[in-house]
Amino acid sequence: MDQLSIHVQLTNHPKEKPAFDQLSFGTVFTDHMFTMDYTEGKGWHDAKVVPYKPITLDPAAIVFHYGQTVFEGLKAYVTQEDEVLLFRPDENMKRLNRSNERLCMPAFDEELALAGLRKLIQIDKDWIPNVEGTSLYIRPFIFATQPYLGVAPSKTYRFMIILSPVGAYYKEGINPVRIAVESEFVRAVKGGTGSAKTAGNYAGAMKAQEVAEAKGYSQVLWLDGKEHKYIEEVGAMNVFFKINGEVVTPSLNGSILEGITRKSVIELLQHWDIPVTERQISMEELFEAYESGLLEEAFGTGTAAVISPIGELFWQDKKLVVNHGEIGELSKKIYDTMTGIQTGKLPDPFEWRMKVEL
Amino acid sequence: MDQLSIHVQLTNHPKEKPAFDQLSFGTVFTDHMFTMDYTEGKGWHDAKVVPYKPITLDPAAIVFHYGQTVFEGLKAYVTQEDEVLLFRPDENMKRLNRSNERLCMPAFDEELALAGLRKLIQIDKDWIPNVEGTSLYIRPFIFATQPYLGVAPSKTYRFMIILSPVGAYYKEGINPVRIAVESEFVRAVKGGTGSAKTAGNYAGAMKAQEVAEAKGYSQVLWLDGKEHKYIEEVGAMNVFFKINGEVVTPSLNGSILEGITRKSVIELLQHWDIPVTERQISMEELFEAYESGLLEEAFGTGTAAVISPIGELFWQDKKLVVNHGEIGELSKKIYDTMTGIQTGKLPDPFEWRMKVEL
Numbered sequence: 001m002d003q004l005s006i007h008v009q010l011t012n013h014p015k016e017k018p019a020f021d022q023l024s025f026g027t028v029f030t031d032h033m034f035t036m037d038y039t040e041g042k043g044w045h046d047a048k049v050v051p052y053k054p055i056t057l058d059p060a061a062i063v064f065h066y067g068q069t070v071f072e073g074l075k076a077y078v079t080q081e082d083e084v085l086l087f088r089p090d091e092n093m094k095r096l097n098r099s100n101e102r103l104c105m106p107a108f109d110e111e112l113a114l115a116g117l118r119k120l121i122q123i124d125k126d127w128i129p130n131v132e133g134t135s136l137y138i139r140p141f142i143f144a145t146q147p148y149l150g151v152a153p154s155k156t157y158r159f160m161i162i163l164s165p166v167g168a169y170y171k172e173g174i175n176p177v178r179i180a181v182e183s184e185f186v187r188a189v190k191g192g193t194g195s196a197k198t199a200g201n202y203a204g205a206m207k208a209q210e211v212a213e214a215k216g217y218s219q220v221l222w223l224d225g226k227e228h229k230y231i232e233e234v235g236a237m238n239v240f241f242k243i244n245g246e247v248v249t250p251s252l253n254g255s256i257l258e259g260i261t262r263k264s265v266i267e268l269l270q271h272w273d274i275p276v277t278e279r280q281i282s283m284e285e286l287f288e289a290y291e292s293g294l295l296e297e298a299f300g301t302g303t304a305a306v307i308s309p310i311g312e313l314f315w316q317d318k319k320l321v322v323n324h325g326e327i328g329e330l331s332k333k334i335y336d337t338m339t340g341i342q343t344g345k346l347p348d349p350f351e352w353r354m355k356v357e358l
Numbered sequence: 359m360d361q362l363s364i365h366v367q368l369t370n371h372p373k374e375k376p377a378f379d380q381l382s383f384g385t386v387f388t389d390h391m392f393t394m395d396y397t398e399g400k401g402w403h404d405a406k407v408v409p410y411k412p413i414t415l416d417p418a419a420i421v422f423h424y425g426q427t428v429f430e431g432l433k434a435y436v437t438q439e440d441e442v443l444l445f446r447p448d449e450n451m452k453r454l455n456r457s458n459e460r461l462c463m464p465a466f467d468e469e470l471a472l473a474g475l476r477k478l479i480q481i482d483k484d485w486i487p488n489v490e491g492t493s494l495y496i497r498p499f500i501f502a503t504q505p506y507l508g509v510a511p512s513k514t515y516r517f518m519i520i521l522s523p524v525g526a527y528y529k530e531g532i533n534p535v536r537i538a539v540e541s542e543f544v545r546a547v548k549g550g551t552g553s554a555k556t557a558g559n560y561a562g563a564m565k566a567q568e569v570a571e572a573k574g575y576s577q578v579l580w581l582d583g584k585e586h587k588y589i590e591e592v593g594a595m596n597v598f599f600k601i602n603g604e605v606v607t608p609s610l611n612g613s614i615l616e617g618i619t620r621k622s623v624i625e626l627l628q629h630w631d632i633p634v635t636e637r638q639i640s641m642e643e644l645f646e647a648y649e650s651g652l653l654e655e656a657f658g659t660g661t662a663a664v665i666s667p668i669g670e671l672f673w674q675d676k677k678l679v680v681n682h683g684e685i686g687e688l689s690k691k692i693y694d695t696m697t698g699i700q701t702g703k704l705p706d707p708f709e710w711r712m713k714v715e716l
C-alpha cells in the first residue's frame with residue numbers, strides 16, 4: 001500500500017479556527033483525521049483522510065472493557081519561512097509498534113502511517129499555529145473494536161490520527177513546578193505495561209495526581225514498584241537530575257517509558273560533552289546529594305512540555321528546593337535548544353526534523 | 359432519582375434470539391441496554407432503558423487515550439419455576455463504586471443502578487437462556503467520554519449495562535485446565551490498579567496469556583510483582599488450593615481482585631466447617647506441598663466460569679499434576695452448590711439471591 005492508496009475525502013463544513021494566541025491544550029481539533037482499519041486475515045486496510053467526526057462502536061467493543069489501546073504524541077511546527085516540521089516522527093511510529101506488540105495488537109506499516117500523517121498535515125496545514133510556544137499536537141492512536149466480552153485480543157482494530165492546535169502544556173509555562181514524591185501509589189512495575197504507551201498506565205496514575213494536587217503539588221515523582229526506593233518518572237514525563245556537574249536519568253528498566261524527548265536530551269548532552277548517565281538512582285541518593293549541596297537542577301522531559309523544570313520535591317516531610325526554585329541554566333539551555341531545533345530557529349545537526357512537503 | 363425516573367424506550371426491531379443450546383460467550387447481545395450519563399456539576403442523569411445500539415464518541419474521548427473505564431460481570435438465571443434470579447448484584451455495584459474511586463471516576467447510586475438492571479432484565483427476560491449451564495451474562499461498565507487530550511480525570515462519563523445470553527465460559531466445560539506459572543510478566547503490584555476492575559489490568563494480561571497458549575496452556579498463574587514469589591491470581595480469576603485438608607487462597611493484598619465468587623466460596627467453606635485461610639502463599643510452598651503429596655486440589659473462581667479446576671501447573675520446568683488431572687471432590691461440591699444456589703435448584707441459606715420481579 002503506497003501513499004497513493006490513501007483515499008482523501010475533504011470536509012464540506014470547515015470549522016472556525018481558534019485564536020492562535022489563546023490556545024489551551026488538547027481541546028480543539030482540526031477539520032480532518034486519518035483512519036485505517038484492521039481485520040484479522042485481511043490486515044490493515046482502507047487508509048484514508050476524512051472529515052473529523054465521531055467514532056461509532058458497539059457497546060461490547062473490547063476497548064471499553066479490556067483496554068486494548070495504544071497511542072503516541074508528537075508535534076508539528078511551522079517555521080518563519082512557512083515550512084512545516086515534524087520532530088522525529090519515525091521514532092513515534094516505532095514506539096507505537098512496540099506498544100502494539102506488548103498489548104497483543106497487530107503491527108502496522110510505519111511508512112504508510114507516516115505518509116498518512118503527512119497527507120493529513122498537508123490538508124490541515126492552516127491549523128498549525130504560528131505564535132511563540134504553540135504547535136500542532138499530533139495524536140496517533142489504535143484501539144480494539146471487536147464486540148466480544150471474552151478476555152482475548154481483538155480481531156479488529158482502528159488506527160487514527162487526530163490533530164489539535166495547542167498552546168503550552170503547562171499554563172504556568174516554563175516555570176518550575178512543585179512535585180510530591182509518591183509514597184503509596186505505583187505507576188508500573190517490571191513485567192507490566194510501564195514501557196508501553198497504553199491507556200491503562202495513565203488511568204492508574206490519575207489517583208496519585210489527584211492526591212498530590214489536593215496537597216498543592218503539580219505532579220508526583222514515581223518510585224519503583226518493587227522496593228519503592230528508586231526514581232522512575234515524574235508525572236507523565238521522564239526525569240533528569242544534574243548532580244555535581246553530571247546529568248543522571250533513570251535507566252530503562254522495563255517499567256519506564258522510552259521517551260523520545262528523553263533520548264534526544266541524552267544525545268544533545270553527549271553532543272555538548274556534558275557527562276550524562278542512565279542508571280538506577282534512589283530517592284535516598286538524591287536527598288543526600290541535595291543535603292551536600294550537589295543537586296543542581298531537576299527537570300522532566302516529554303513531548304507536551306518538552307522540558308519541565310522541577311523547583312521543589314516533597315519527600316517524607318522534607319522539602320528539597322532545587323536551584324532556589326528557579327529554572328536551572330542547563331535546563332534552560334536544553335529547552336531553548338530543543339524548541340529551537342523543533343521550530344526551525346536553530347540548525348538541526350542530528351537530522352531530527354522531517355519536513356512536510358506542502 | 360427513583361425507579362420511576364428510569365425512562366424506557368422499547369425497540370421496534372426485536373432481534374432473532376440465538377439457539378440457547380448453542381451459545382458461546384459474550385458474542386450475542388439482547389434487544390435493550392441501560393444507560394445513564396454523568397456531567398460534572400450536574401451528577402448522574404438521564405437513566406434510561408433504550409434499544410441496544412452503537413456508542414458514538416468524539417475521537418478525543420478520554421477512554422480511548424487514558425483508559426478511564428471500569429466494569430463488572432454478573433449473571434441472571436431463570437429457574438424451573440420461571441423465576442429470574444441475580445447472584446449478589448449489590449456486591450457488584452459496591453465493587454464498581456470502589457473501582458470508580460481508584461480511577462478518579464464519580465460514584466453512582468447503587469440502588470438506582472440495581473433498579474435500572476432489574477428494569478432492563480424485566481424487558482429482555484425472554485433472552486435469559488434456560489438450558490443447563492447457560493445464563494444471562496450482565497456487563498455494567500462506565501467510561502470517560504470527555505474529548506480532552508490532557509491527562510486528567512474526565513468531566514463526563516457514561517454508565518451502561520448490556521446483556522448477553524451465554525453458554526459455558528470454557529468450551530471444555532468443567533474439565534480441569536493446564537496452567538503455566540508466569541515467570542516474566544506481572545499482572546499487578548501493590549499501589550497499582552490490581553484490586554480495581556479496570557480495563558488496563560486485562561489489556562496488560564493478554565501477552566502472558568498469548569505466550570502460555572502458544573506453549574499449550576490455557577491460562578497463567580500470576581505471581582506477585584515485587585518478588586515474583588507469591589501466588590496472586592489465575593488468568594482472570596482468584597485461585598484456591600486444598601492442601602492437606604485445608605483450603606488456602608491468597609489474601610487481599612492490594613493487587614488482587616476482591617472476587618465475589620472468591621468471597622462466596624470462602625463463606626461456603628466456613629459454613630461447611632472446612633478450614634479455609636486467606637494468607638500469603640509462595641509458589642515454593644505450593645511445590646513443596648505437591649512433592650509431599652499434600653496438594654489435593656486447585657481451582658480458579660470467577661463469575662464467568664464459577665469454578666475452574668486446575669489439572670496441571672507448569673513451573674520452572676516442573677509439572678505439578680493435581681489430583682491426577684481430574685476435578686477434585688471438593689471443587690466439584692463447591693461448583694455444584696454454587697451453581698445450584700445461583701440457578702435456584704438448591705436453597706439459599708446465605709440470602710445471596712435477588713429475585714427480579716417480572
